[in-house]
């Protein structure tokens with residue numbers, strides 16, 4: 290959908306972000322659906338990988354924190370966030386450095 294007609298509260302408008310030079314800030318999304326429809330429990334494990342948490346954090350802020358006031362992600366009218374976790378996976382360079390430091 291072209292930007293000039295895309296609603297400001299659409300998921301794509303809020304999760305699609307750029308840096309100060311207009312370059313797109315990217316994450317790798319690896320979502321997994323889960324569910325027990327008989328119990329009425331269905332959802333998505335939202336899983337994302339990024340080289341820095343600040344990119345994911347900015348997306349979450351725009352989706353959930355109503356910036357500007359009143360503007361939150363329309364996806365939240367249909368789904369509810371229950372929990373979340375952040376994991377740090379060291380790069381190969383960091384692991385090599387630790388290994389070298391350990392002698």
Ligand code: HEM
Nearest residue numbers: 300301302304305306316318333335337345348349364368
């Ligand atoms: C219930 C949870 C979520 C659902 C069902 C969902 C669903 C979707 C869908 C359907 C798309 C469009 C995919 C396409 O056009 O190929 C999308 C795009 C995207 N989502 Fe989500 N999403 C969820 C949560 C999140 C969260 C928590 C984040 C960030 C922390 C996120 C970040 C993104 C990004 C960056 C895009 C691409 C935007 C673009 O390029 O315009 N999503 N999502």
